[in-house]
Amino acid sequence: MRGNSADEGTAMSSSAATAPPVAFGRLSLVVKTARMYHEEGLLQPEIAERLNMTQSRVSRMLKEAARLGIVRTVVASPPGLYPELEQGLRTTFDLRDVVVAEAASDSEAGVLSSLGAAAASYLEGTLRSGERIGITSRSASLFAMVDALGPVTTGGAEVVVQTLGAVGNPAMQVRATRLTDRLSQLTGGEPVYLPAPGVVASKAVRDGLLLDPYIAEAVAAWSGLTMVLVGIGSAKPSPLRASWGTALPQRDLDRLIKLGAVGDVCLNFFDAAGDLVDARLTDRVLGIGPDELRAVPRRIGVAGGPGKVDAIRAAAAGGWINVLVTDHFTARRLVDAQP
Template sequence: MNKNDKKMDQAARAAWLYFVGGQTQHDIADALGVSRQVAQRLVASAIDNGLVSVHISHSVGQCMELAAQIKKRYDLSVCQVVPTQGMESSGIQHAIAVAGAEVMTPFIRQEQPMIIGVGSGRSLKAAIAELDDIERPQHSCVSLIGAIAYDGSCTRYDVPLLLAEKTQGRYFILPAPLFADSPEDHANWSKHRIYRTVSEKASQADVTFVGIGTVAYGCPLHKDGFISEQEIDVLVEQRAIAEILGHFIDEKGQRIASELNARHTSVGIDAKRGKPVIAFAGGAEKHQAIRAALVGGWVNGLVTDEQTAQALLV
């Protein structure tokens, strides 16, 4: 996406909020993370470029309609849908990453010290990679997920360090494997002073960013050695269709009663406590997983693609 396309997208968003959403220029400025003067210029630009007639003549207009419907249906505080009609999978993922960075930026730009909870996953890593460097050494980036596999290796998608590098903030790693060897081993990891300190800090996160995974052969947790083929088989038999931070859930968003639960070390998330818990996920293969996460109330924010949004409203 070049700078002109991005400017036109912002102009279309501003026009939709003003003419369809009925919001003031002050509201638009807050929503887009710009000054009131810039919001005014964006609305004027949309008119000058012919984006405004009876409806918003831009794909972003339809996407904002979809986002508004998803927010209402699933009681979300944040939703952004990117126009991806006709795109290949790689293009869809890049569009989600760019939009994800836009959603993250207003949180990260805040001056007061923040605790930022960070999960893992390809989409989340890609979104953070799209962020501009924003120097906020007062912020703390806290890992929500143990990044150590059975063989001692670490996942390439442990992304809190990447965000800490972007912000120059402090990085707190959860010092444990994603799944301990046994319930007794889990108890030992969980008793460690550093584990308790980091997990307590994570529970106080001001904003949380996560990915949503699928459960199948070749999914990231399987591919990276965190769960075995036998464990995949059992999870599929138990009708697990989604994974968030190592929590496996069914189509109703309920956590599966897996033996893995007693060995799972990741920090829990609670989207109902009023703090933003925003997921970055999309693509046809994730429609069911994303729906399950929304139905179960695991997240209260979503950045996704146009086709996924349409599927979520069926």
């Protein structure tokens, strides 16, 4: 069935309100043509033969049926899909794309598997041949994505570049390198690692490390990225974040919160409006900076859970992301919170 055909009475009353009057005989023929095509599944040449008319006239009849409201197309979304929420978020935050995943429970840990599966599916469906992918090393959502991702069989990446140095406890630092390595294997891209700490004591230390050829290779690759996969961190404490180890000393976190920080992307901390709150910290971070990040054509944020709402909203407002993968609980909060 190609569409929903109204009965003749409905068609005539609808046409009277939306278009000039149509002769009864012609209207009857339009309805008959529409029923043959949409309900009986006949092809246009078959309809033309049955009704003794040209195929071009059949085509005109079908277009007229749509214009008069005789045929209406209805897209029925299966359970577990949220097109209205996705459209609402796209419009509200001026995003390039949004994927809303159904989550089993409304908690930071509970949404991880759903986010990972949705992000993996999105990546598989939109990855183009020759992509230059950046990936942050500090995101439970991105670890879940890579766990759910299968080998890419069409197209493939050119390179997969680490966009943030190692942060957190030693076990997480090892996993960060493995994340880049695993994504490169699955997408076919050459891995480019960032063998450096994510945060150092001063700008002078950072500048010295940038002279290392391996670090310099990764940094140089950031300017050519076609897409970047990022988590969105919240400035609020959480059990999941605590399990990764602290990325910054507590005194730095306290100062950032006093300055109005609500979240971060690659340790670029921003306030509720999405504006960078502390350029001095950026000078100590070995990771992709604000200008380089915002210059990447596709900036895909994967995040969800009740503690991430303010951070996600700010990341979208500030242009830190232009594609969002989130869960349906978080999506509703983001939409409902708008004036």
